[in-house]
Amino acid sequence: MSGDAAGTSIRVLIVDDHAVVRRGIRAYLEVLDDLEVAAEAADGEEALDKLQLMAAYQELPEVVLLDLLMPKIDGVAATTKITSLYPKVRVVILTSFGEMERVHAALAAGAAGYLLKDADPTEVVAAIRAAARGDVFLHPAIARKLTQEMVSPSTGLNALTGRERDVLILVAKGHSNQEIADEFVISERTARTHVSNVLRKLQLTSRTQAALVAVRQGLVPPDDAG
Structure with a gap:
């Protein structure tokens, strides 16, 4: 099952909830001799x-090009099932989102490649060919980020985004979720999500612990802690 010098094409299943995206990818892939769009x-x-259905007819594709955010079953869950049910089928993630948590989840689920949707078409082809060979292909920006994380892992405050760090400071000052929401002109639900992310990333269980961390790290003077 590989598009190699023997003359067989690499068969690709394109999965994306936007028809225009699928058509664009299909149009580009179909002009290449070694690639064939098996289905969408x-x-x-x-x-x-x-x-x-393809498995029943022994016509599985070599590569599935898969959007990450989709209705019904998202990309990470779909990747997990595909790699479990069809271990010879390789999954390449194609998405407009570059959050590292999603990258980790997709790779942990068995993805053989990860591309951003602004990638050059030649990169998409390179990722498909690499996956078919059994290699892993990462968008250069993602590869750099992963390398940085290996060199200096995001732990403690380094794991927080700028907004999450600001939220931590307000939590340490005793602000409620609603007060945080008012401060940043966001919904209370979004503020609550930010607080939950801060606690999770810092491996804490309470706002009081978060306040202590903020004081200990010098983000908030002890007298300002609520």
């Missing part, structure tokens, strides 16, 4: 249904 799917659930 609009979400993870449809992709799994099509793979099940």
